[in-house]
Amino acid sequence: MLRPGVLAHALTNACGAPATGGGPAVSPGEAGIRAAEENISSNLEREVVAVRKSWDEYFLDIAFQVAGRSTCPRRRVGAVVVADRRLRGAGYNGSPRRMPHCAEAGCLLVDGHCVRTIHAEINALMESAPAERDGATLYVTDYPCSECAKVIVNSGVKRVVYSRPYAVERDWLKEAPWIEVVRVSHAGDGGKIAE
Numbered sequence: 001m002l003r004p005g006v007l008a009h010a011l012t013n014a015c016g017a018p019a020t021g022g023g024p025a026v027s028p029g030e031a032g033i034r035a036a037e038e039n040i041s042s043n044l045e046r047e048v049v050a051v052r053k054s055w056d057e058y059f060l061d062i063a064f065q066v067a068g069r070s071t072c073p074r075r076r077v078g079a080v081v082v083a084d085r086r087l088r089g090a091g092y093n094g095s096p097r098r099m100p101h102c103a104e105a106g107c108l109l110v111d112g113h114c115v116r117t118i119h120a121e122i123n124a125l126m127e128s129a130p131a132e133r134d135g136a137t138l139y140v141t142d143y144p145c146s147e148c149a150k151v152i153v154n155s156g157v158k159r160v161v162y163s164r165p166y167a168v169e170r171d172w173l174k175e176a177p178w179i180e181v182v183r184v185s186h187a188g189d190g191g192k193i194a195e
């Protein structure tokens with residue numbers, strides 16, 4: 001067994017610094033551990049910032065979630081109205097209230113399009129108050145069709161963010177350059193895009 005004096009000497013040597021002195025003793029070993037911990041912590045913070053979704057991705061995500069309620073199997077679309085980073089309305093394509101869904105009555109095809117449903121954009125816009133959608137952003141999973149685009153132009157919406165492209169007969173949004181249209185990539189891009 002070591003005598004106390006020998007033990008103190010041994011510790012001093014092991015730490016490379018005297019065990020006594022002014023202020024709290026922080027050995028180089030402890031300082032090294034702390035520096036490593038701080039380094040790990042700041043790396044984690046950087047990673048959290050790197051993986052954090054943008055507001056556009058966040059609200060587009062919600063639009064894709066809303067699309068999960070769609071009742072038309074040909075095309076599942078979701079839309080949300082957002083102003084000041086708050087949800088003001090949400091909608092998916094589905095039959096008018098109390099009318100049979102495509103799943104029950106089958107899709108009602110005209111020129112290759114199912115016309116049984118009210119489109120997601122219209123349902124989302126109708127859920128918001130006029131003052132709420134004035135200057136708002138509309139997030140929609142798919143590029144709006146010609147009919148929805150005309151309603152969007154009149155809705156007060158100033159920005160449209162979508163993910164999946166969609167070929168339209170006439171692009172009314174292009175004729176309204178005061179409305180910003182942005183495509184944001186999303187994991188749902190790979191979904192079925194019907195005509």
Ligand SMILES: [Zn+2]
Pocket residue numbers: 071072073074102106107108114115116117
């Ligand atoms: Zn349908």
Ligand SMILES: [Zn+2]
Pocket residue numbers: 119120121144145146147148149
């Ligand atoms: Zn539409």
